[in-house]
Amino acid sequence: MIRIAAVGDIHLGTDSGGSFAPVVHDLIGHADVLLLAGDLTQHGRVAEARVVAAEVASAQLPVLAVLGNHDYHDDAEDEITRILVDAGVTVLEGTGTVLDIAGTRLGVAGVKGFGGGFAGASCSEFGEPLMKSFVRHSRERAASLGAAFEDLTCDIRVALTHYAPVPDTLIGERAEIYPFLGSYHLAEVIDAAGVDLALHGHAHAGSERGTTAGGVPVRNVARPVIGKSVARYEIAQDGCGDLAGSAPPASRVPAGEADSRAPS
Amino acid sequence: MEDAPRGLRESLKRVAVTLKEANIPFALGGSYACWARGGPEPVHDVDFMLREEDVPRAVEVLAASGLRPVDPPEDWLTKVFDGEVLVDLIHHPVGRAVTGAMLERSSEMSVDSVRMPVLDATDWFEMTLLALEERYCDLARVLPMIRAMREQVDWEQVRRSTAASPFAEAALLVATRLNLIPPTPTGITAGPTDIAAGPTGTATGSTGTAGRSSGAAGGPGHTAAGPIGGRRNPVGPGRTPVVTAGADVTEADEYLAGDLHELLAEDPRVAELGLEVSVREGVILVVGEVATAARRRAVTEVLREAAAGRPVHNEVAVTDQATATGGTTVGRGIGTGTGVGTEAAEIIS
Numbered sequence: 001m002i003r004i005a006a007v008g009d010i011h012l013g014t015d016s017g018g019s020f021a022p023v024v025h026d027l028i029g030h031a032d033v034l035l036l037a038g039d040l041t042q043h044g045r046v047a048e049a050r051v052v053a054a055e056v057a058s059a060q061l062p063v064l065a066v067l068g069n070h071d072y073h074d075d076a077e078d079e080i081t082r083i084l085v086d087a088g089v090t091v092l093e094g095t096g097t098v099l100d101i102a103g104t105r106l107g108v109a110g111v112k113g114f115g116g117g118f119a120g121a122s123c124s125e126f127g128e129p130l131m132k133s134f135v136r137h138s139r140e141r142a143a144s145l146g147a148a149f150e151d152l153t154c155d156i157r158v159a160l161t162h163y164a165p166v167p168d169t170l171i172g173e174r175a176e177i178y179p180f181l182g183s184y185h186l187a188e189v190i191d192a193a194g195v196d197l198a199l200h201g202h203a204h205a206g207s208e209r210g211t212t213a214g215g216v217p218v219r220n221v222a223r224p225v226i227g228k229s230v231a232r233y234e235i236a237q238d239g240c241g242d243l244a245g246s247a248p249p250a251s252r253v254p255a256g257e258a259d260s261r262a263p264s
Numbered sequence: 265m266e267d268a269p270r271g272l273r274e275s276l277k278r279v280a281v282t283l284k285e286a287n288i289p290f291a292l293g294g295s296y297a298c299w300a301r302g303g304p305e306p307v308h309d310v311d312f313m314l315r316e317e318d319v320p321r322a323v324e325v326l327a328a329s330g331l332r333p334v335d336p337p338e339d340w341l342t343k344v345f346d347g348e349v350l351v352d353l354i355h356h357p358v359g360r361a362v363t364g365a366m367l368e369r370s371s372e373m374s375v376d377s378v379r380m381p382v383l384d385a386t387d388w389f390e391m392t393l394l395a396l397e398e399r400y401c402d403l404a405r406v407l408p409m410i411r412a413m414r415e416q417v418d419w420e421q422v423r424r425s426t427a428a429s430p431f432a433e434a435a436l437l438v439a440t441r442l443n444l445i446p447p448t449p450t451g452i453t454a455g456p457t458d459i460a461a462g463p464t465g466t467a468t469g470s471t472g473t474a475g476r477s478s479g480a481a482g483g484p485g486h487t488a489a490g491p492i493g494g495r496r497n498p499v500g501p502g503r504t505p506v507v508t509a510g511a512d513v514t515e516a517d518e519y520l521a522g523d524l525h526e527l528l529a530e531d532p533r534v535a536e537l538g539l540e541v542s543v544r545e546g547v548i549l550v551v552g553e554v555a556t557a558a559r560r561r562a563v564t565e566v567l568r569e570a571a572a573g574r575p576v577h578n579e580v581a582v583t584d585q586a587t588a589t590g591g592t593t594v595g596r597g598i599g600t601g602t603g604v605g606t607e608a609a610e611i612i613s
Contacts, residue, residue: 015558026604043535204538232609
């Protein structure tokens with residue numbers, strides 16, 4: 001069984017020192033991995049990224065993160081990434097990683113994602129160059145998430161994004177701004193990759209639970225949504241939430257695909 | 265009851281097809297017109313709108329096709345029964361005559377697979393809101409219909425034509441405050457020269473000038489960004505947002521609110537996209553949540569600078585996130601302690 005702690009939109013500023021480290025510390029014994037769903041900083045500043053890095057530097061568990069739109073605001077996303085990586089954080093952007101957690105391989109692929117809207121009410125690559133590049137960015141980010149999953153050989157798959165893959169978890173936000181909150185292209189690749197759990201942030205007024213068209217559970221872990229320091233999820237390798245953890249590893253994938261992901 | 269809507273729909277289609285074949289101009293009205301346009305499905309009766317002069321012929325053709333006419337005491341409609349289903353033929357809804365122009369404004373829509381004219385959504389709301397009165401003013405029935413049809417309606421027209429009814433005004437106020445429909449464009453109807461004198465009264469002139477001059481200086485929020493900003497100044501040449509570089513406090517309240525909302529997102533001291541700003545009678549109200557008390561103070565600071573002279577009511581709550589070791593929790597009850605481990609994890613299966 002994999003124990004995941006996740007939160008997005010912690011928005012740490014230079015005045016936030018000491019606020020998040022206790023959360024990370026208290027995860028000891030309660031979670032196997034901490035996933036941060038973007039908007040780690042308030043204004044995308046390097047100084048703020050240093051605060052984030054200091055808060056997670058002494059983590060006793062793997063910390064994986066994607067950046068959010070706030071983290072891009074000061075055009076310093078590369079340096080922010082470097083600062084976080086130096087602090088031991090695995091920053092995902094169209095990339096994935098596999099963690100061995102007591103013999104179970106947890107694969108996490110992540111991407112910031114982007115807006116564009118949801119099937120039937122989405123923007124298309126049409127018209128002005130700015131509009132086309134907006135939509136293209138969204139499609140490219142989604143495609144990079146799909147590519148990241150293709151490279152992962154693992155037992156359990158988790159998708160980590162900042163923008164939302166489904167509108168279900170936006171309920172509470174004004175419908176008029178949905179196209180700025182996520183894109184269904186993310187859900188398309190999440191379904192195609194056979195993901196077990198998709199986590200995102202960004203929509204502070206949204207709701208926690210949703211499902212993709214393909215049946216993948218989606219959780220909005222934006223901090224104002226979960227209303228607590230972190231949300232925690234447990235995924236058993238057989239997908240049945242086996243608390244005893246004594247079940248032998250069982251592949252969750254159809255037989256035809258099993259060889260590519262079979263336990264080695 | 266389960267079958268009632270199906271029976272109603274059969275009668276609806278039967279009447280519509282009969283009227284169409286007889287070339288009698290009509291439009292589907294009442295709650296089925298709302299249903300056709302996306303609203304909840306009614307369970308009571310079926311309403312058609314006709315010109316008064318066409319009603320006798322309509323009754324004639326409907327009787328010929330097997331419906332049972334009834335002559336009711338009301339002078340604004342007549343009724344026919346299709347079996348047990350009551351169909352109203354309305355020619356004077358809310359005391360106003362159905363006109364040829366009104367029927368021409370209706371749109372041809374597919375209603376349960378039969379194409380028929382459906383009353384225009386704007387006309388529909390005029391009638392529905394004017395029908396509200398002292399004994400029938402349940403907004404709980406009206407609001408879902410507004411939600412369902414709001415984008416199909418010319419709300420300014422509805423406001424104008426229902427201005428005499430306090431019940432309609434109340435319904436429109438609730439819908440406006442719930443952000444279901446656009447607010448009245450204050451100042452615009454009075455003509456551009458009146459905007460400066462606009463909604464805020466006598467003090468506007470001087471404060472407006474102050475607002476504009478600070479705006480011309482590049483925006484108070486943004487000039488202050490440098491010292492706070494570490495190595496990079498986020499407002500380089502060409503990055504100064506034109507619209508929000510100081511708000512023009514002489515413009516209509518909703519534009520000022522919109523500009524201030526954007527300013528709070530863009531000013532590095534706040535950088536919060538989720539705060540709601542409204543301006544009512546010259547007072548700026550801001551609600552929402554920020555993480556720290558310093559950011560809450562910055563909200564007031566940014567708004568005061570941008571809209572000099574306007575009172576600012578800062579109702580923003582501080583979430584004080586994390587708070588592991590007894591940090592003071594202000595605002596909504598997140599509570600102290602990280603909560604990690606005290607609540608069960610969700611099992612994903």
